Amino acid sequence: MKLLRVGAPGEEVPAVRSDDGRTFALSGLTRDIDGPFLASGGIDRVREALADGTLPVFDGDGLRVGPPIARPGKVVCVGLNYRDHAEETGAAVPERPVVFMKDPSTVVGAHDQVLIPRGSVKTDWEVELAVVIGRTARYLADRAAAMECIAGYAISNDVSEREFQLEYSAQWDLGKSCETFNPLGPWLVTPDEVGDPQSLGLWLAVNGETRQDGNTKNMIFDVPYLVRYLSQYMVLSPGDVINTGTPAGVALGLPGTPYLRAGDVVELSIDGLGAQRQAFIDA
Structure with missing residues:
Protein backbone atom coordinates (compact mmCIF):
# COMPACT_ATOMS: atom_id res chain seq x y z
CA MET A 1 0.00 0.00 0.00
CA LYS A 2 0.91 3.61 -0.49
CA LEU A 3 -0.20 5.98 2.26
CA LEU A 4 -0.30 9.71 1.57
CA ARG A 5 -1.56 13.00 2.96
CA VAL A 6 -3.21 15.50 0.63
CA GLY A 7 -4.05 19.16 1.06
CA ALA A 8 -2.61 22.53 2.00
CA PRO A 9 0.13 22.69 4.64
CA GLY A 10 -1.41 22.01 8.03
CA GLU A 11 -4.67 20.89 6.46
CA GLU A 12 -3.63 17.55 4.97
CA VAL A 13 -6.09 14.65 5.00
CA PRO A 14 -5.04 10.99 4.99
CA ALA A 15 -5.51 8.72 1.99
CA VAL A 16 -4.31 5.42 0.55
CA ARG A 17 -3.48 4.40 -3.00
CA SER A 18 -4.39 0.81 -3.83
CA ASP A 19 -2.52 -1.57 -6.08
CA ASP A 20 -4.78 -0.69 -9.01
CA GLY A 21 -3.92 3.01 -8.74
CA ARG A 22 -7.15 4.23 -7.16
CA THR A 23 -7.03 6.58 -4.17
CA PHE A 24 -9.31 6.21 -1.15
CA ALA A 25 -10.04 8.54 1.77
CA LEU A 26 -9.01 7.45 5.26
CA SER A 27 -10.80 10.19 7.20
CA GLY A 28 -13.29 7.61 8.51
CA LEU A 29 -10.45 5.53 9.97
CA THR A 30 -8.02 8.12 11.29
CA ARG A 31 -7.53 11.84 11.71
CA ASP A 32 -4.01 11.66 10.33
CA ILE A 33 -1.10 9.40 9.42
CA ASP A 34 1.09 9.89 12.47
CA GLY A 35 2.81 8.05 15.30
CA PRO A 36 -0.36 7.07 17.19
CA PHE A 37 -1.94 5.78 13.96
CA LEU A 38 1.08 3.58 13.23
CA ALA A 39 1.47 2.40 16.83
CA SER A 40 -2.17 1.32 17.07
CA GLY A 41 -2.12 -0.99 14.05
CA GLY A 42 -3.44 1.64 11.65
CA ILE A 43 -1.82 0.09 8.59
CA ASP A 44 -3.54 -3.24 9.26
CA ARG A 45 -6.87 -1.46 9.63
CA VAL A 46 -6.39 0.26 6.29
CA ARG A 47 -5.48 -3.04 4.65
CA GLU A 48 -8.62 -4.67 6.03
CA ALA A 49 -10.82 -1.77 4.92
CA LEU A 50 -9.37 -1.92 1.42
CA ALA A 51 -10.08 -5.65 1.26
CA ASP A 52 -13.64 -5.09 2.49
CA GLY A 53 -14.28 -2.33 -0.04
CA THR A 54 -15.56 0.05 2.62
CA LEU A 55 -13.33 3.06 1.88
CA PRO A 56 -14.75 5.95 -0.17
CA VAL A 57 -12.95 6.96 -3.35
CA PHE A 58 -10.94 10.16 -2.89
CA ASP A 59 -10.66 12.70 -5.70
CA GLY A 60 -7.47 14.55 -4.94
CA ASP A 61 -6.67 15.69 -8.47
CA GLY A 62 -4.90 19.03 -8.41
CA LEU A 63 -4.36 19.02 -4.67
CA ARG A 64 -0.95 19.32 -3.05
CA VAL A 65 0.60 16.09 -1.76
CA GLY A 66 2.10 16.72 1.68
CA PRO A 67 4.66 14.63 3.53
CA PRO A 68 3.24 11.12 4.04
CA ILE A 69 3.74 11.22 7.81
CA ALA A 70 2.62 14.08 10.02
CA ARG A 71 5.51 15.91 11.66
CA PRO A 72 7.89 13.22 13.01
CA GLY A 73 9.09 13.26 16.58
CA LYS A 74 12.63 13.14 15.25
Whole structure:
Protein backbone atom coordinates (compact mmCIF):
# COMPACT_ATOMS: atom_id res chain seq x y z
CA MET A 1 0.00 0.00 0.00
CA LYS A 2 0.91 3.61 -0.49
CA LEU A 3 -0.20 5.98 2.26
CA LEU A 4 -0.30 9.71 1.57
CA ARG A 5 -1.56 13.00 2.96
CA VAL A 6 -3.21 15.50 0.63
CA GLY A 7 -4.05 19.16 1.06
CA ALA A 8 -2.61 22.53 2.00
CA PRO A 9 0.13 22.69 4.64
CA GLY A 10 -1.41 22.01 8.03
CA GLU A 11 -4.67 20.89 6.46
CA GLU A 12 -3.63 17.55 4.97
CA VAL A 13 -6.09 14.65 5.00
CA PRO A 14 -5.04 10.99 4.99
CA ALA A 15 -5.51 8.72 1.99
CA VAL A 16 -4.31 5.42 0.55
CA ARG A 17 -3.48 4.40 -3.00
CA SER A 18 -4.39 0.81 -3.83
CA ASP A 19 -2.52 -1.57 -6.08
CA ASP A 20 -4.78 -0.69 -9.01
CA GLY A 21 -3.92 3.01 -8.74
CA ARG A 22 -7.15 4.23 -7.16
CA THR A 23 -7.03 6.58 -4.17
CA PHE A 24 -9.31 6.21 -1.15
CA ALA A 25 -10.04 8.54 1.77
CA LEU A 26 -9.01 7.45 5.26
CA SER A 27 -10.80 10.19 7.20
CA GLY A 28 -13.29 7.61 8.51
CA LEU A 29 -10.45 5.53 9.97
CA THR A 30 -8.02 8.12 11.29
CA ARG A 31 -7.53 11.84 11.71
CA ASP A 32 -4.01 11.66 10.33
CA ILE A 33 -1.10 9.40 9.42
CA ASP A 34 1.09 9.89 12.47
CA GLY A 35 2.81 8.05 15.30
CA PRO A 36 -0.36 7.07 17.19
CA PHE A 37 -1.94 5.78 13.96
CA LEU A 38 1.08 3.58 13.23
CA ALA A 39 1.47 2.40 16.83
CA SER A 40 -2.17 1.32 17.07
CA GLY A 41 -2.12 -0.99 14.05
CA GLY A 42 -3.44 1.64 11.65
CA ILE A 43 -1.82 0.09 8.59
CA ASP A 44 -3.54 -3.24 9.26
CA ARG A 45 -6.87 -1.46 9.63
CA VAL A 46 -6.39 0.26 6.29
CA ARG A 47 -5.48 -3.04 4.65
CA GLU A 48 -8.62 -4.67 6.03
CA ALA A 49 -10.82 -1.77 4.92
CA LEU A 50 -9.37 -1.92 1.42
CA ALA A 51 -10.08 -5.65 1.26
CA ASP A 52 -13.64 -5.09 2.49
CA GLY A 53 -14.28 -2.33 -0.04
CA THR A 54 -15.56 0.05 2.62
CA LEU A 55 -13.33 3.06 1.88
CA PRO A 56 -14.75 5.95 -0.17
CA VAL A 57 -12.95 6.96 -3.35
CA PHE A 58 -10.94 10.16 -2.89
CA ASP A 59 -10.66 12.70 -5.70
CA GLY A 60 -7.47 14.55 -4.94
CA ASP A 61 -6.67 15.69 -8.47
CA GLY A 62 -4.90 19.03 -8.41
CA LEU A 63 -4.36 19.02 -4.67
CA ARG A 64 -0.95 19.32 -3.05
CA VAL A 65 0.60 16.09 -1.76
CA GLY A 66 2.10 16.72 1.68
CA PRO A 67 4.66 14.63 3.53
CA PRO A 68 3.24 11.12 4.04
CA ILE A 69 3.74 11.22 7.81
CA ALA A 70 2.62 14.08 10.02
CA ARG A 71 5.51 15.91 11.66
CA PRO A 72 7.89 13.22 13.01
CA GLY A 73 9.09 13.26 16.58
CA LYS A 74 12.63 13.14 15.25
CA VAL A 75 14.56 12.74 12.01
CA VAL A 76 17.73 10.69 12.53
CA CYS A 77 20.26 10.86 9.70
CA VAL A 78 23.16 8.63 8.75
CA GLY A 79 26.09 10.28 7.00
CA LEU A 80 28.69 8.80 4.67
CA ASN A 81 26.75 5.53 4.35
CA TYR A 82 27.77 4.84 0.74
CA ARG A 83 31.40 4.07 0.10
CA ASP A 84 31.48 6.08 -3.14
CA HIS A 85 30.00 9.13 -1.38
CA ALA A 86 32.58 8.96 1.42
CA GLU A 87 35.36 8.70 -1.15
CA GLU A 88 34.10 11.60 -3.28
CA THR A 89 34.02 13.92 -0.26
CA GLY A 90 37.49 12.87 0.91
CA ALA A 91 36.18 11.33 4.12
CA ALA A 92 37.34 8.04 5.58
CA VAL A 93 34.93 5.14 5.16
CA PRO A 94 33.33 4.94 8.63
CA GLU A 95 33.73 1.90 10.84
CA ARG A 96 30.51 2.80 12.69
CA PRO A 97 27.50 4.75 11.44
CA VAL A 98 27.90 8.53 11.42
CA VAL A 99 24.73 9.77 13.13
CA PHE A 100 23.26 13.26 13.35
CA MET A 101 19.83 14.75 13.92
CA LYS A 102 17.76 16.97 11.68
CA ASP A 103 15.04 19.35 12.89
CA PRO A 104 11.69 17.60 12.23
CA SER A 105 10.20 20.92 11.12
CA THR A 106 12.33 20.65 7.96
CA VAL A 107 9.97 17.97 6.62
CA VAL A 108 7.82 19.22 3.72
CA GLY A 109 5.98 17.67 0.80
CA ALA A 110 7.72 15.96 -2.09
CA HIS A 111 6.90 18.74 -4.54
CA ASP A 112 7.01 21.75 -2.23
CA GLN A 113 9.37 24.64 -2.90
CA VAL A 114 12.68 24.53 -1.05
CA LEU A 115 14.12 27.72 0.41
CA ILE A 116 17.79 28.52 -0.12
CA PRO A 117 18.92 30.09 3.17
CA ARG A 118 19.96 33.71 3.35
CA GLY A 119 23.73 33.92 2.88
CA SER A 120 23.95 30.42 1.39
CA VAL A 121 26.48 29.71 -1.33
CA LYS A 122 26.65 25.90 -0.98
CA THR A 123 23.13 24.46 -0.87
CA ASP A 124 23.41 20.82 -1.96
CA TRP A 125 21.15 17.86 -2.79
CA GLU A 126 21.06 14.27 -1.45
CA VAL A 127 18.61 11.58 -2.56
CA GLU A 128 18.07 9.10 0.28
CA LEU A 129 15.94 6.14 1.29
CA ALA A 130 13.90 7.14 4.34
CA VAL A 131 12.73 4.54 6.87
CA VAL A 132 9.58 5.31 8.88
CA ILE A 133 9.32 3.60 12.27
CA GLY A 134 6.01 1.88 13.06
CA ARG A 135 6.50 0.58 16.59
CA THR A 136 8.71 1.47 19.53
CA ALA A 137 12.28 0.27 19.03
CA ARG A 138 14.60 0.07 22.03
CA TYR A 139 17.56 -2.28 22.55
CA LEU A 140 16.52 -4.47 19.64
CA ALA A 141 18.10 -7.90 19.78
CA ASP A 142 18.59 -8.70 16.11
CA ARG A 143 17.92 -7.81 12.49
CA ALA A 144 14.55 -9.55 12.41
CA ALA A 145 13.33 -7.45 15.33
CA ALA A 146 14.54 -4.34 13.54
CA MET A 147 12.60 -5.15 10.38
CA GLU A 148 9.43 -5.71 12.41
CA CYS A 149 9.64 -2.09 13.62
CA ILE A 150 9.50 -0.59 10.12
CA ALA A 151 6.17 0.87 8.99
CA GLY A 152 7.41 1.67 5.51
CA TYR A 153 9.74 3.58 3.25
CA ALA A 154 9.78 6.92 1.44
CA ILE A 155 12.01 9.16 -0.64
CA SER A 156 13.92 11.84 1.23
CA ASN A 157 15.91 14.74 -0.14
CA ASP A 158 18.37 15.51 2.66
CA VAL A 159 19.08 19.05 1.46
CA SER A 160 22.28 20.42 3.00
CA GLU A 161 24.14 23.74 3.17
CA ARG A 162 27.78 22.66 3.09
CA GLU A 163 29.36 25.89 4.31
CA PHE A 164 27.01 25.97 7.31
CA GLN A 165 27.54 22.24 7.85
CA LEU A 166 31.29 21.89 7.54
CA GLU A 167 32.86 25.32 7.99
CA TYR A 168 30.79 27.06 10.66
CA SER A 169 30.72 24.43 13.39
CA ALA A 170 32.08 21.07 14.49
CA GLN A 171 28.49 19.80 14.36
CA TRP A 172 26.53 19.29 11.14
CA ASP A 173 23.20 20.61 12.44
CA LEU A 174 23.52 24.18 11.12
CA GLY A 175 23.74 22.97 7.55
CA LYS A 176 21.04 20.31 7.87
CA SER A 177 18.18 21.99 9.72
CA CYS A 178 17.34 25.00 7.56
CA GLU A 179 13.62 25.37 6.84
CA THR A 180 12.19 23.11 4.10
CA PHE A 181 15.43 21.08 3.99
CA ASN A 182 13.74 17.65 4.05
CA PRO A 183 11.20 16.99 1.29
CA LEU A 184 9.64 13.60 2.08
CA GLY A 185 7.34 11.34 0.09
CA PRO A 186 5.17 11.45 -1.93
CA TRP A 187 4.11 8.17 -0.33
CA LEU A 188 4.81 5.98 2.66
CA VAL A 189 5.11 2.58 0.99
CA THR A 190 4.60 -0.48 3.17
CA PRO A 191 7.37 -3.10 3.43
CA ASP A 192 5.38 -5.84 1.72
CA GLU A 193 5.23 -3.72 -1.43
CA VAL A 194 8.88 -2.66 -1.31
CA GLY A 195 10.41 -6.08 -0.73
CA ASP A 196 14.18 -5.96 -0.25
CA PRO A 197 15.17 -2.41 0.77
CA GLN A 198 18.75 -3.18 -0.32
CA SER A 199 17.96 -3.47 -4.02
CA LEU A 200 16.46 -0.08 -4.85
CA GLY A 201 17.83 2.27 -7.47
CA LEU A 202 18.19 5.94 -6.46
CA TRP A 203 18.36 8.79 -8.98
CA LEU A 204 18.57 12.58 -8.86
CA ALA A 205 18.84 15.28 -11.52
CA VAL A 206 19.39 19.04 -11.37
CA ASN A 207 17.83 21.05 -14.20
CA GLY A 208 17.45 17.83 -16.18
CA GLU A 209 21.07 16.73 -15.78
CA THR A 210 21.65 13.50 -13.84
CA ARG A 211 23.81 13.98 -10.77
CA GLN A 212 23.20 10.84 -8.71
CA ASP A 213 22.55 7.30 -9.95
CA GLY A 214 23.06 4.70 -7.23
CA ASN A 215 21.57 1.67 -5.54
CA THR A 216 20.80 0.89 -1.90
CA LYS A 217 22.74 -2.37 -2.25
CA ASN A 218 25.86 -0.21 -1.90
CA MET A 219 25.06 1.02 1.61
CA ILE A 220 27.88 0.40 4.07
CA PHE A 221 25.36 -0.22 6.87
CA ASP A 222 22.07 -1.67 5.65
CA VAL A 223 18.56 -0.85 6.87
CA PRO A 224 18.13 -3.54 9.58
CA TYR A 225 21.62 -2.85 10.89
CA LEU A 226 20.86 0.86 11.22
CA VAL A 227 17.52 0.38 12.98
CA ARG A 228 19.02 -2.09 15.45
CA TYR A 229 22.13 0.06 15.96
CA LEU A 230 20.19 3.25 16.65
CA SER A 231 17.90 1.43 19.09
CA GLN A 232 20.90 0.77 21.33
CA TYR A 233 21.43 4.51 21.85
CA MET A 234 17.97 6.10 21.57
CA VAL A 235 14.34 5.06 21.62
CA LEU A 236 12.87 5.10 18.13
CA SER A 237 9.17 5.93 18.32
CA PRO A 238 6.35 5.36 15.83
CA GLY A 239 6.44 8.09 13.22
CA ASP A 240 10.18 8.76 13.56
CA VAL A 241 12.16 8.95 10.31
CA ILE A 242 15.64 7.63 9.53
CA ASN A 243 17.45 9.08 6.51
CA THR A 244 19.86 6.32 5.52
CA GLY A 245 22.51 8.18 3.52
CA THR A 246 23.18 9.19 -0.07
CA PRO A 247 25.25 7.77 -2.96
CA ALA A 248 27.93 9.69 -4.85
CA GLY A 249 27.08 12.66 -7.02
CA VAL A 250 26.49 15.57 -4.65
CA ALA A 251 27.92 19.00 -5.47
CA LEU A 252 30.33 18.73 -2.53
CA GLY A 253 32.02 15.79 -4.23
CA LEU A 254 32.00 17.18 -7.78
CA PRO A 255 34.58 19.98 -8.08
CA GLY A 256 33.39 22.63 -10.49
CA THR A 257 29.75 21.59 -10.23
CA PRO A 258 27.61 24.55 -9.17
CA TYR A 259 25.64 24.43 -5.98
CA LEU A 260 21.92 25.14 -6.06
CA ARG A 261 20.64 28.62 -6.83
CA ALA A 262 17.18 30.19 -7.03
CA GLY A 263 15.41 28.91 -10.13
CA ASP A 264 17.02 25.47 -10.10
CA VAL A 265 14.77 22.42 -10.26
CA VAL A 266 15.70 19.14 -8.58
CA GLU A 267 14.01 15.85 -9.53
CA LEU A 268 14.60 12.55 -7.74
CA SER A 269 13.17 9.07 -7.50
CA ILE A 270 13.65 5.68 -5.87
CA ASP A 271 12.41 2.42 -7.37
CA GLY A 272 8.85 1.72 -6.24
CA LEU A 273 8.62 4.82 -4.04
CA GLY A 274 7.55 7.42 -6.58
CA ALA A 275 9.27 10.67 -7.51
CA GLN A 276 9.86 14.18 -6.22
CA ARG A 277 10.28 17.56 -7.90
CA GLN A 278 11.31 20.74 -6.11
CA ALA A 279 11.85 24.28 -7.33
CA PHE A 280 14.45 26.13 -5.27
CA ILE A 281 13.83 29.76 -4.36
CA ASP A 282 15.52 32.31 -2.11
CA ALA A 283 14.32 32.43 1.50
